[in-house]
Amino acid sequence: MRKLLGLLRFALVGVGIGIIGYGLTLSVIGSQGRWLLCLGSGGFLIALGLWPTAHPDEAEESRPTVNVFAAIVFIFGLLALQMARMQIFSSKSLAERTGIDPFSGDVLSNPRAVNGALLIKRGTIFDRNGVVLAESAKRRGIFDRRYPNPNASYVCGYFSPLKYGTTGIEEAYDDQLSGRELVNPIQDEVDKLLGRTPEGADIRLTINADLQETAHRMLGDSIGAVVLIEVATGAIRALASNPHLDPNKLVAIDLDSATAATAYWAQLNSDPQQPLLVRATDGLYTPGSTFKTVTASAAIDSGTAGPTDVFIDNGQLDVDGHIIVEENRPDDSIDQWTLSEGLAFSLNVVFARVGLELGPDRLRIYAERFGFGEPIPFDVPVVTGQISASPDFLQNPAALADTSFGQGELLTSPIGMALVAATLANGGTMMRPYLVEAVIDRDGMEIETTEPRLLRNVVDAATANTMQEMMVNAVESGYATNAAIDGLRVGGKTGTAETGSDMPHSWFIGFAGEKEPEYAVAVVFEFGGISSQGPIATARQILLEAISAD
Amino acid sequence: MNRQPGAIVRRAELRLVLIAVIFAIVGAWTVSITTPKEIAIHWPDLRQTAALSGLVLFATLFWSLTRFSGDEILLPIVSVLAFVGFIVLVRLQPDLTRLDDRLVGLDSRQAIYISAGIVLMVGIGRFFNYWHLLKRYRYTMLLMCIGLLLVTFFFGTPIGGAKLWISVGPIQIQPSEIIKIGLVLFLASYLEEHRGLIGSTWKVGPLRLPPIPYLLPMALMWGTSLVILVVENDLGSALLLFSIFLVMVYVGTGRSYYVLLGLGSFAIACMAALSQFARIGIRVQNWLDPWRDPLDTGYQQIQSDFAISSGGILGVGLNNGQPWRIPALQTDFIFSAIAEELGLLGTLALLALFGLLVARGFSIALSTSDPYLRLVAIGLSASLGVQTAVILGGVLRLIPLTGITLPFVSYGGSSMLTNFVIAGLLANISAQRRRGRIQ
Numbered sequence: 010m011r012k013l014l015g016l017l018r019f020a021l022v023g024v025g026i027g028i029i030g031y032g033l034t035l036s037v038i039g040s041q042g043r044w045l046l047c048l049g050s051g052g053f054l055i056a057l058g059l060w061p062t063a064h065p066d067e068a069e070e071s072r073p074t075v076n077v078f079a080a081i082v083f084i085f086g087l088l089a090l091q092m093a094r095m096q097i098f099s100s101k102s103l104a105e106r107t108g109i110d111p112f113s114g115d116v117l118s119n120p121r122a123v124n125g126a127l128l129i130k131r132g133t134i135f136d137r138n139g140v141v142l143a144e145s146a147k148r149r150g151i152f153d154r155r156y157p158n159p160n161a162s163y164v165c166g167y168f169s170p171l172k173y174g175t176t177g178i179e180e181a182y183d184d185q186l187s188g189r190e191l192v193n194p195i196q197d198e199v200d201k202l203l204g205r206t207p208e209g210a211d212i213r214l215t216i217n218a219d220l221q222e223t224a225h226r227m228l229g230d231s232i233g234a235v236v237l238i239e240v241a242t243g244a245i246r247a248l249a250s251n252p253h254l255d256p257n258k259l260v261a262i263d264l265d266s267a268t269a270a271t272a273y274w275a276q277l278n279s280d281p282q283q284p285l286l287v288r289a290t291d292g293l294y295t296p297g298s299t300f301k302t303v304t305a306s307a308a309i310d311s312g313t314a315g316p317t318d319v320f321i322d323n324g325q326l327d328v329d330g331h332i333i334v335e336e337n338r339p340d341d342s343i344d345q346w347t348l349s350e351g352l353a354f355s356l357n358v359v360f361a362r363v364g365l366e367l368g369p370d371r372l373r374i375y376a377e378r379f380g381f382g383e384p385i386p387f388d389v390p391v392v393t394g395q396i397s398a399s400p401d402f403l404q405n406p407a408a409l410a411d412t413s414f415g416q417g418e419l420l421t422s423p424i425g426m427a428l429v430a431a432t433l434a435n436g437g438t439m440m441r442p443y444l445v446e447a448v449i450d451r452d453g454m455e456i457e458t459t460e461p462r463l464l465r466n467v468v469d470a471a472t473a474n475t476m477q478e479m480m481v482n483a484v485e486s487g488y489a490t491n492a493a494i495d496g497l498r499v500g501g502k503t504g505t506a507e508t509g510s511d512m513p514h515s516w517f518i519g520f521a522g523e524k525e526p527e528y529a530v531a532v533v534f535e536f537g538g539i540s541s542q543g544p545i546a547t548a549r550q551i552l553l554e555a556i557s558a559d
Numbered sequence: 560m561n562r563q564p565g566a567i568v569r570r571a572e573l574r575l576v577l578i579a580v581i582f583a584i585v586g587a588w589t590v591s592i593t594t595p596k597e598i599a600i601h602w603p604d605l606r607q608t609a610a611l612s613g614l615v616l617f618a619t620l621f622w623s624l625t626r627f628s629g630d631e632i633l634l635p636i637v638s639v640l641a642f643v644g645f646i647v648l649v650r651l652q653p654d655l656t657r658l659d660d661r662l663v664g665l666d667s668r669q670a671i672y673i674s675a676g677i678v679l680m681v682g683i684g685r686f687f688n689y690w691h692l693l694k695r696y697r698y699t700m701l702l703m704c705i706g707l708l709l710v711t712f713f714f715g716t717p718i719g720g721a722k723l724w725i726s727v728g729p730i731q732i733q734p735s736e737i738i739k740i741g742l743v744l745f746l747a748s749y750l751e752e753h754r755g756l757i758g759s760t761w762k763v764g765p766l767r768l769p770p771i772p773y774l775l776p777m778a779l780m781w782g783t784s785l786v787i788l789v790v791e792n793d794l795g796s797a798l799l800l801f802s803i804f805l806v807m808v809y810v811g812t813g814r815s816y817y818v819l820l821g822l823g824s825f826a827i828a829c830m831a832a833l834s835q836f837a838r839i840g841i842r843v844q845n846w847l848d849p850w851r852d853p854l855d856t857g858y859q860q861i862q863s864d865f866a867i868s869s870g871g872i873l874g875v876g877l878n879n880g881q882p883w884r885i886p887a888l889q890t891d892f893i894f895s896a897i898a899e900e901l902g903l904l905g906t907l908a909l910l911a912l913f914g915l916l917v918a919r920g921f922s923i924a925l926s927t928s929d930p931y932l933r934l935v936a937i938g939l940s941a942s943l944g945v946q947t948a949v950i951l952g953g954v955l956r957l958i959p960l961t962g963i964t965l966p967f968v969s970y971g972g973s974s975m976l977t978n979f980v981i982a983g984l985l986a987n988i989s990a991q992r993r994r995g996r997i998q
Binding site: 038039041042045048070071072073074076077078081082084085087088089091092093095096097099100101103104106108109110111112113115117119120121151264 | 806809810813815846847848850851852853854855858861864865867868869870871872880881884898902903906907910913914917918921924925933937941944945947948951952955956957
C-alpha cells in the first residue's frame with residue numbers, strides 16, 4: 010500500500026514535470042494563457058507528489074503551519090520556474106519581440122536588442138581642418154549621434170539604425186566608424202573585462218566646412234549642387250547639395266525621437282524639392298553646353314580639328330531635316346568661327362559640325378573616357394550617367410549633332426562634370442575623386458591614409474593645355490567673363506541644358522589657379538534659367554575662397 | 560534571574576553579517592567604477608554604503624553586548640536584502656535623476672530608511688516587552704486599522720491611479736503596510752482567545768457553518784478586501800491582507816475548509832469586480848497580453864519583460880543594462896532591474912534569500928511555545944512570503960500586476976520601516992522561546 014502510494018507520488022511528479030516541460034516549449038507570443046495553465050496544473054501535480062507527509066513525532070497542531078510553509082515554498086518554486094522561463098528558455102523570443110500598436114501603428118521593439126550600434130561610441134567625422142561634422146555622445150546610457158554643422162554635416166550621410174539605416178560616409182565607412190574593422194580579439198576581450206565602451210575610429214574628410222558654407226551662401230534658396238575638386242589630387246573640397254536633409258532629425262534612439270524621425274521622413278518624402286536626393290552625387294542632369302569641352306577635347310586629341318580651325322555658322326544647320334538653330338552668336342553678321350570662339354561663345358552649330366566630323370565612335374570613346382556612362386569610383390555611391398539611352402542613338406547624324414553640343418540623351422551628375430573640368434585642368438589625367446582623407450584610431454594614429462590615385466589618362470597633356478587656353482579664353486573674352494578673378498588664371502564653360510520644361514538647368518564648370526589650375530568646380534542650378542550668372546558667381550566665389558584659404 | 564556580567568558572543572550572526580558587509584562594499588564599489596566616465600566616481604554613495612555596513616555591524620555587536628539571545632540568521636538576511644535594494648538604487652540614481660527631477664536623492668533617503676529600520680529592528684528585538692498590551696487592546700488596534708483604511712479612502716492621495724497613500728505634511732505614509740502588522744496582531748490575539756470554539760459548528764438547513772466568532776470576522780475581512788480592491792484599486796493590498804487572514808484562520812483553527820471557502824469566495828468576488836470595473840479589466844489584459852496596447856497601458860509591463868529577458872542567466876552586469884526604460888522602476892519594478900543586470904543567478908539568489916527569511920520565521924514560530932506568539936510569528940512570516948510572491952508574481956506576469964513593494968528591496972519608507980519592524984518582532988519572539996505564556 011505504501012509502495013503504491015510512493016509510486017503514485019512518483020508518477021504525479023513525472024506527469025507534472027512533463028506538463029511544465031511541454032509548457033516551456035510553447036511560444037512566448039500568444040500563449041500566455043496556455044503556459045499559465047501548464048504551470049498551474051503541472052505545479053499542482055508536482056506539489057501533490059512532493060507535499061510533506063506527517064512526521065510520526067510531529068505534533069498535530071503544527072500540521073497547518075507546515076502546510077502553509079509548503080504552500081509558500083510551492084509558490085516560490087513557481088516563481089523560480091517563471092524566472093527560468095523568462096531568462097533562459099524564452100529569453101530570446103521575449104527580448105526580440107516586436108509589435109505594432111493597433112491604435113497608432115507605431116512599432117515597439119526592445120531598444121536593447123536592435124541598437125547594438127547605439128552602444129558603441131561611434132567615431133567622429135571631421136572636415137580637413139578638424140571641424141566636427143558628426144560625433145557621438147552618451148545620452149541616457151546609449152550613444153546619440155549629433156551633426157553640428159548645418160552646411161557640411163549632411164555630407165556624411167545620415168545614421169538612423171532604428172529607422173532608416175545609414176547612408177553616405179556613415180554607411181561606406183561603417184566598419185571603421187563602429188570599430189568593427191579595428192577589432193583585435195585580444196584587445197576586445199581586455200576592453201570587455203575593463204568595461205570599456207567599444208569605440209570606433211575617427212574619420213577626416215577632404216571637405217572644407219568653410220567652403221561648404223560658401224557654396225550654400227551662394228546657392229541660397231536655389232535648388233542645385235556645387236562640387237569643388239583639388240585638381241592635383243582629386244580630393245573633394247566641397248560637395249554641396251541644396252536642399253538637403255538634416256541628419257540630426259533622423260537619428261532615432263528612443264521612442265520619442267523615433268516618432269519625430271518618422272514624421273520628418275514623411276515630410277522629406279512628400280517635399281516636391283526632393284531633399285532626400287543628394288544632388289551633387291546622385292542628381293542626373295543633361296550637361297548642356299558644358300559638354301562642348303568633351304567634344305572639343307575629342308576633336309583636338311584625335312586631330313580632327315584644332316582650336317583655330319574655322320567652321321561655318323550662319324545661324325542654322327540642317328542635319329537630315331533636323332534643324333539646329335544658332336542663338337548664341339555674339340555677332341550675327343559673322344559666319345565663320347574658330348573652334349576656340351565656338352567654345353567661348355558656345356556656338357551649337359560649330360559643335361554640331363565638329364561632332365559630325367568626329368563621328369559617333371570617336372565621340373563615344375572620348376565621352377566614356379571622360380566618365381560618361383562609366384561608373385565613377387568614389388567613397389560614396391555616385392549615380393552613373395549616360396551618353397545615350399540606346400547604343401545606336403549616335404548612329405543617327407541628327408542625334409550625333411545634338412549630343413555634340415550637350416543635348417541628345419546625355420546625362421551626368423555634378424561630380425561627373427566636375428571631374429571633366431578637373432581632368433582638363435590636371436593635364437588630361439583623371440584623378441580618382443575621394444572624400445575620406447584619413448581614418449584615425451582612438452590613440453590618434455592614422456591607420457588608413459588615402460593616397461591620390463590616377464584613374465586614367467583621358468587626353469594628352471598637349472590637348473589638355475590647349476583646352477585650358479580655350480576655357481581661359483572663354484572667361485577672358487567669351488560668355489563667362491563674370492568668372493574672372495584678378496590675379497588668377499580662370500578657365501570655364503557655361504551651360505544651359507534644355508529640360509523639356511520651360512526652365513533649363515544652368516551650369517558652369519571651370520578651374521582656377523595662380524599659374525597652374527589648382528581647383529576645378531562644377532555648379533548646377535536646377536531649372537536655373539537661360540542665364541548662367543548664378544552658377545558663374547558661385548563658382549568664382551568658391552574658387553577664390555579655396556585658393557586664398559591655402 | 561541570575562544575570563551574568565559581560566557579553567555573549569553571537570558568532571554565527573557576526574560571521575554572516577561580515578559576509579553581508581563584504582557583499583555591500585563590493586557591490587557599491589562595482590557600481591562606482593562602472594559608472595560612465597562623464598559622471599565622476601560617487602564617493603557619497605560609497606560612504607553611505609560604508610555607514611550602513613557599520614550600522615549593521617554595530618547592530619550585531621549591540622545585541623551581543625546586551626546579551627540578546629534571539630535568532631542569529633534574521634539580521635544578516637534582511638541586511639543583504641536591504642543592501643541589494645540600496646546598491647541597485649545607487650546604480651539607478653543617475654538615470655532616475657535624469658528622467659525625472661522629482662526623483663533626486665532617492666538613494667540617500669533609502670539609506671536613511673534602512674538605518675532607521677535597523678535601529679527599529681535592534682531596539683524592538685532586544686527591548687520590546689509589551690506583548691501583553693498588544694494582546695489586550697486588540698479591538699483598539701482593529702479600530703485603528705479600520706480608521707486608517709477609512710482615512711485613506713476619504714483623504715488619500717491618488718498616485719498612479721490608486722489611492723494608497725496618506726499625506727501628513729511632507730511625509731507620505733502607505734497605510735496598507737501598517738495595517739498588515741495590525742491585522743496579524745489582532746487576528747493572533749482573537750484566534751488564540753477563541754480557540755475553544757474550534758469544534759463547534761451550527762446548521763442552517765443543510766449547511767454546516769462555522770461558529771459565529773469565525774464567520775463574522777471572515778465576512779468582515781472578505782468585505783474589507785473587496786472594498787480595498789474596488790474602491791482603492793489596490794489588488795495587491797487586498798490580496799495580501801486576505802491571504803494573511805486566511806493563513807492565520809487556517810493555522811489558528813486547523814480547518815482547511817475555511818481556507819477553501821475564503822479563497823473561492825474571494826475568487827468569485829474578483830471575477831465579479833473584473834466584469835464590472837474597466838481598470839481591473841485592463842490589469843488582467845496586461846497580465847495576459849500587454850501587447851494589446853503596447854504604447855499605453857501595456858508599456859510598463861512590456862519594458863519589464865524586455866529588461867528581464869535581456870538579463871539572461873548571468874545578467875548584463877551592474878550599470879550595463881537599460882532598466883531605466885521601465886516606468887515606476889524604483890518601487891514596483893526594482894526586481895526587473897535586478898533581473899536585467901544580475902541575471903537569473905541574481906534573481907534566484909534573491910528568491911532564495913526571501914525563502915530563507917520565511918523559513919526562519921516559520922522555524923521561530925514552531926519553536927515558540929506560546930500559542931499567541933506562535934500565531935504572530937506565522938502571520939508575520941507569511942505576510943513577508945505572500946508579499947514577495949504577489950509582487951514577483953505580478954512582475955513576472957504569473958498574476959495581474961499589483962502595486963505593492965518587494966520587502967526590504969523596493970524604495971519606500973513605509974514599507975522599509977514596517978518590514979524591519981516585522982523582522983524585529985520575529986527576533987523578539989525568537990528570544991522568548993523559554994518564557995511563560997503571555998496573559
